[in-house]
Every structure is written in structure tokens, then in C-alpha cells.
Amino acid sequence: MPNLRDHATLHFIVLIWGFTAILGKLITIPAVELVFYRTLIAAILLGFVLVQRRQPFRLSTGAGLKMLGTGMLISAHWILFFASANVSTVSVCLAGMATATLWTSILDPLINWRRIAPFEVFIGLVIIVGLYVVFRFEFDHAVGLVLALVSAMLAALFTVINGRLIKKHNHTVITFYEMAGACLGCILFFPFYVRYFFPKRGLVLVPDAAIDWVYIGILAMVCTVYAYTVAVKLMTKFSPFAINLTVNLEPVYGILLAFLIFGDAEKMTTGFYIGTLIILLAVLAYPYLNKYFEDTKNAWKDRRAEKRAEKQALEKQNTTNQDPALETIKVNR
Known part of the structure; x- marks a missing residue:
């Protein structure tokens, strides 16, 4: 009992995750290079954790490739996430990320071959209104919001995939391979990134600033490795419902922190806050409705x-009651 x-x-862990977009805004290097450093440091640290715990992490070729591939999805998710915060605002980025629940309700039935619940359609329509x-x-922030929406879709996709992987493999091993895959994805993307996106730069x-190394260290060690490790530990004390409900508060914490840190730069129109509130209410209602149904x-x-049990018991009783009569008939014959 927690x-x-x-x-x-x-x-506090959810607050740390909400702080991630703010760090992305503060760090001066572009999103792709930032994700490269984040995943490289996280993979190295998780490797040390596995060695220290003497946790075996050798996998079959198929399982390893699946995790590395999922890691590449994660790298794309983070690149778009930080790019959204940079081209628009942290608030717009987090408002778009709040739609991850909508994407999960669409992708999970498609991947796991289950029916779409009617209430999920309703939640999806409410989020679309928001x-x-x-x-x-x-x-004016349409580009940033679109980047955040695609990032949220990728987040939902790798979450659904991880839901299948966690049934067969250790969670720390999965994260290690996924961080390694995300780092590898950035390295493979570098040549295309330089040639087609920023050939001059x-x-x-x-x-540019030495403080960025501190921010990158916080992002990798605190927001990734520490937050993940503690979150996994808390899963032994909380129900999945309680965890998911609290994690849905991440955009709220992030938007509040962004306003406190950046001030008027994060001040949006009334319509933005109304739309974001509609999205957040739908997201917060989702676990309650899911649990209810x-x-x-x-x-x-x-x-x-x-x-069914009562019917079977009644049929058995009727059969038992008829047996003496049948036996009497047999004896008379």
C-alpha cells in the first residue's frame, strides 16, 4: 500500500518529466544532437546498472533488433518533441503531447487486434474538439503543434510495442537496448540530416554555452535514468490505474513550470488554454472511464x-433425482 x-x-517524477521540454528549450544545440547526447549517456549509465546488478542482457537476434528498432522510434519521438518546443513554445509542445492517449486508443486495437471501446471513440472526439x-x-504555432502531435503518435506507438516486450523481457534490459537503438538512430540519421536539412551549418x-553540458547531464541522468528507475520501483506499490492517472498530469506541471520560468514568453491566448483544458479533461477522464467499463x-x-454454474447444478440435480426411477424400471424388467 503506497x-x-x-x-x-x-x-515528483511526473514533475521531472514535465521539466524535460523546458530543458529542451534552454539547451542551445539542435534537437537531433541533443537526443544523441541524451540517449548516449542514458545507454552508458543503464549499461553500468545492468553490470552492477549482474543482470544478464544477452538476447536473441530477433528480440534485440525489435528493441533497437523501437529505440529508433523513441529517437524520432524525442527529436520532434524538442523541435516542437524550440519552434513554438513549451506550452504548445505539451498540449500536443497530451494527445498521446488519443493515439494509444487508435493504435493499441490495431496492433493487438482488439475491439475499439465506444468510450475511446468519445474521448478521441473530445480531444479533437480541443x-x-x-x-x-x-x-501561428501550427508547425510546433503538428510536430508535437506526430511526436505524441510515436510515443503511443512505442508504448504499445513496449507493452508486448515487457511480457517477455526485463524492463531495464529493454530500456538499455532502446536507448542504444535511439543513439544509433541519431548516428544513422546524421548524414541525411546534414546533407538535406542543414548543409551550411x-x-x-x-x-555555445558551458551550462548546456549541465542541462544535458540533468536531462540524461535525472529526467531519463533516475526518473525511469524510480518509476519502475513505484509500479510495485501503485496500481497501473494510479500511475497512468498521475502521469496524465505531466502537461499541467510542464505548462505551469514553463510559465514560471519563461514568463510572458509562454503566455498564450485564452482560446489556447480553453482547448488545452478540454484535452486535459478528456485525458484525465480516460483512466476513470476505462476502469469503470x-x-x-x-x-x-x-x-x-x-x-451458467447455477444452470449446470440444476441440470445435475434433476439428473440425480431421475436416477432412482430409472433404476427401478431396470430392476422390474
């Missing part, structure tokens, strides 16, 4: 099982 300290720790309101009042692997479905199954 205590008050556990609840505070969980919210996005329409944001786009209508913040069209080239790679920017050295930040899941409990209703299980209760309905239990009632059917009870009725």
Missing part, C-alpha cells in the same frame, strides 16, 4: 458465469 511519501515521489480550439486561436555537437465488463462476465 504511503504519503510514495505519492509525493510519484508526483485540438480544433487550439489550432483556431494559435495558428552542419552538426552542432559543441554547445472494465469493471462493468468483468461484473457482467461474473454474472454469466454464476448463471
Whole structure:
């Protein structure tokens, strides 16, 4: 049973994740180079953790390739995430990322071959209304919002894939390979990135300010390795429902932090906050509705099982009651 300290720790972890976009805004190097450093440092640190714990991390070729490929999806997600924060604002970036729940409700049934629940369609429509309101009042930030939406879609995709991987493999091993895959993805992307996107500028692997190295270290060690390790530990104390509900507060914490740190630069129109509020209410309602309909479905199954058991017991009783008469007929014959 989680205590008050556990609840505070969980919210602190979500606060750290909300701070990620702010770090991306503060760091001067571009998004691709930033993700390269973040994933490189995270992979090295997680490698040390695995060695220290003597956790075996050798995998079959197929499993290893799946995790490395998923890592490349993660690198694309983070690149678009930081690019969104840089070309627009942290608030716009986090508003777009709040749609990850919508993307998950679409992708999960497609990948895992399950039916789409009616309430998921309703939640999706509400989120679309919220996005329409944001786009209508913040069209100047349309590029940043589109980047965040694609980033949220990729986040939902690798989350669904991880849901399948975690059933067969250790979570730390998965993250190690995915961070390595994300770093490898950045390295493979570098030649195309330089040639087609920024041929004059080239790679920017050295930040303009020394403080950027501190920010990159915080991003990799605190926001990635530390936050992930503690979150996994908290999963042993909290239900998935409680975890997901709290994680949905990440955009709220991030937008508040961005306003406190950047001030008027993060001040948006009233329409933006109305649209974002619609999205957040839908996102926060999702786990409650999911739990309600899941409990209703299980209760309905239990009632059917009870009725089936009662029917079988009644049939058995009727058969037993008829047996003496049948035996009497046999004896008389």
C-alpha cells in the first residue's frame, strides 16, 4: 500500500518529466544532437546498472533488433518533441503531447487486434474538439503543434510495442537496448540530416554555452535514468490505474513550470488554454472511464458465469433425482 511519501515521489517524477521540454528549450544545440547526447549517456549509465546488478542482457537476434528498432522510434519521438518546443513554445509542445492517449486508443486495437471501446471513440472526439480550439486561436504555432502531435503518435506507438516486450523481457534490459537503438538512430540519421536539412551549418555537437553540458547531464541522468528507475520501483506499490492517472498530469506541471520560468514568453491566448483544458479533461477522464467499463465488463462476465454454474447444478440435480426411477424400471424388467 503506497504511503504519503510514495505519492509525493510519484508526483515528483511526473514533475521531472514535465521539466524535460523546458530543458529542451534552454539547451542551445539542435534537437537531433541533443537526443544523441541524451540517449548516449542514458545507454552508458543503464549499461553500468545492468553490470552492477549482474543482470544478464544477452538476447536473441530477433528480440534485440525489435528493441533497437523501437529505440529508433523513441529517437524520432524525442527529436520532434524538442523541435516542437524550440519552434513554438513549451506550452504548445505539451498540449500536443497530451494527445498521446488519443493515439494509444487508435493504435493499441490495431496492433493487438482488439475491439475499439465506444468510450475511446468519445474521448478521441473530445480531444479533437480541443485540438480544433487550439489550432483556431494559435495558428501561428501550427508547425510546433503538428510536430508535437506526430511526436505524441510515436510515443503511443512505442508504448504499445513496449507493452508486448515487457511480457517477455526485463524492463531495464529493454530500456538499455532502446536507448542504444535511439543513439544509433541519431548516428544513422546524421548524414541525411546534414546533407538535406542543414548543409551550411552542419552538426552542432559543441554547445555555445558551458551550462548546456549541465542541462544535458540533468536531462540524461535525472529526467531519463533516475526518473525511469524510480518509476519502475513505484509500479510495485501503485496500481497501473494510479500511475497512468498521475502521469496524465505531466502537461499541467510542464505548462505551469514553463510559465514560471519563461514568463510572458509562454503566455498564450485564452482560446489556447480553453482547448488545452478540454484535452486535459478528456485525458484525465480516460483512466476513470476505462476502469469503470472494465469493471462493468468483468461484473457482467461474473454474472454469466454464476448463471451458467447455477444452470449446470440444476441440470445435475434433476439428473440425480431421475436416477432412482430409472433404476427401478431396470430392476422390474
